[in-house]
Amino acid sequence: MKYFLMTIVLLALLTSSCSSDNGDNNTNQMDEEVESIDKTVNKKNVGDSANDLLIAENFQSLVVEIFYVEGYKPTNNTLSNFESFLSDRLHKPNGIQLELKMIASPGQDIYTISDIRAIEDEIRTFYNNGNELTVFGLFLDGAYSENTENGSVLGIAYRNTSFIIFEETVQSFSGQPLAPNITVLETTVLNHEFGHIMGMVNAGTEMQTNHQDVEHGRHCTNEDCLMYWTAETGEGLLNMINGGTIPTFDNLCLNDLQANGGK
Numbered sequence: 561m562k563y564f565l566m567t568i569v570l571l572a573l574l575t576s577s578c579s580s581d582n583g584d585n586n587t588n589q590m591d592e593e594v595e596s597i598d599k600t601v602n603k604k605n606v607g608d609s610a611n612d613l614l615i616a617e618n619f620q621s622l623v624v625e626i627f628y629v630e631g632y633k634p635t636n637n638t639l640s641n642f643e644s645f646l647s648d649r650l651h652k653p654n655g656i657q658l659e660l661k662m663i664a665s666p667g668q669d670i671y672t673i674s675d676i677r678a679i680e681d682e683i684r685t686f687y688n689n690g691n692e693l694t695v696f697g698l699f700l701d702g703a704y705s706e707n708t709e710n711g712s713v714l715g716i717a718y719r720n721t722s723f724i725i726f727e728e729t730v731q732s733f734s735g736q737p738l739a740p741n742i743t744v745l746e747t748t749v750l751n752h753e754f755g756h757i758m759g760m761v762n763a764g765t766e767m768q769t770n771h772q773d774v775e776h777g778r779h780c781t782n783e784d785c786l787m788y789w790t791a792e793t794g795e796g797l798l799n800m801i802n803g804g805t806i807p808t809f810d811n812l813c814l815n816d817l818q819a820n821g822g823k
């Protein structure tokens with residue numbers, strides 16, 4: 561028995577010394593470059609990068625890498641609405657850039673949040689680099705695994721620099737009779753999810769007055785505000801949007817963002 565244990569200890573020592581030797585001896589420039597990217601800074605909790613997004617001190621530019629499944633690309637008007645929304649709020653003197661990339665369908669009808677995290681980990685190419693902050697977005701086919709009969713989820717912000725839009729679900733709601741057009745729905749969901757990444761409501765950006773709809777999590781109590789909870793389910797959003805107007809931050813939300821350094 562003793563001998564057996566000793567063998568295991570020896571083996572363990574040998575294995576660990578071998579692997580560290582290999583690491584030291586085989587390091588080349590390519591490895592060093594890969595190692596210098598710290599992906600963990602982009603994998604924190606929603607709202608953790610709110611201040612870095614809003615102010616210019618640590619990051620002077622922003623790149624939003626937006627992947628879309630073939631057939632589920634956001635409209636050009638949605639993208640330009642989103643760009644204005646970002647530049648209206650974020651201090652990024654060296655610019656805000658959207659990088660669009662098409663991917664093939666991952667091939668599922670239903671996606672869980674861990675499926676989505678795994679897809680991101682496989683396809684994301686931009687991580688924070690120097691004074692450039694990066695955000696990942698995905699316009700996906702299929703539907704969210706947690707959808708309920710009256711709650712079809714349209715989007716989720718799920719990491720400090722990551723969001724998903726269930727574009728097939730968004731398109732199915734915009735196809736309903738009397739529904740707002742696709743650009744209005746896409747822009748609302750996209751801006752709302754990015755609002756969460758900006759730390760709203762009470763999730764990384766501190767409230768100046770109490771306006772959190774605690775019952776519905778990190779949302780605003782004002783039913784006309786972009787951060788009202790119904791903005792991210794299809795059924796809720798059709799009720800919320802009047803006359804095709806895209807909801808914006810109300811003054812309570814704007815006050816919070818400005819107090820946290822935003823425009």
Ligand SMILES: [Zn+2]
Nearest residue numbers: 752756789792
């Ligand atoms: Zn929300």
Ligand SMILES: [Zn+2]
Nearest residue numbers: 780785810813
């Ligand atoms: Zn609000």
